[in-house]
Amino acid sequence: MPFNRPLPKSQQRSTFRSSLASLAEAEKMMQVAVLLPSSAFVGWLLGAGLDKLFHQTWITLVGILFGGISGIVYVVRMVITAGAKKGAGTGPNSDNSGPGTGAGK
Numbered sequence: 001m002p003f004n005r006p007l008p009k010s011q012q013r014s015t016f017r018s019s020l021a022s023l024a025e026a027e028k029m030m031q032v033a034v035l036l037p038s039s040a041f042v043g044w045l046l047g048a049g050l051d052k053l054f055h056q057t058w059i060t061l062v063g064i065l066f067g068g069i070s071g072i073v074y075v076v077r078m079v080i081t082a083g084a085k086k087g088a089g090t091g092p093n094s095d096n097s098g099p100g101t102g103a104g105k
Contacts (some may be wrong), residue, residue: 028082037070043067 047063050056
């Protein structure tokens with residue numbers, strides 16, 4: 001009969017730590033929700049200021065577009081880095097050879 005290693009006791013996270021982690025995730029989502037409109041607003045303000053300065057009428061639209069695009073780029077970069085942090089070391093090819101992997105020592 002083959003020997004099976006016993007499963008380690010699951011270490012449950014404390015409720016404080018898990019609630020703090022969920023609060024941090026909610027803060028990240030709020031940052032995304034506030035970032036896009038605020039970047040377009042700042043682009044609109046800068047474009048309107050440049051319109052007044054140079055006596056033009058098209059720079060406001062360019063400012064809004066530039067602000068919106070820069071906000072989207074920042075959000076995409078933030079999502080990519082968050083995905084890289086969350087998925088690090090959890091894949092099937094990771095070097096974690098702890099209990100339950102079948103690798104003998």
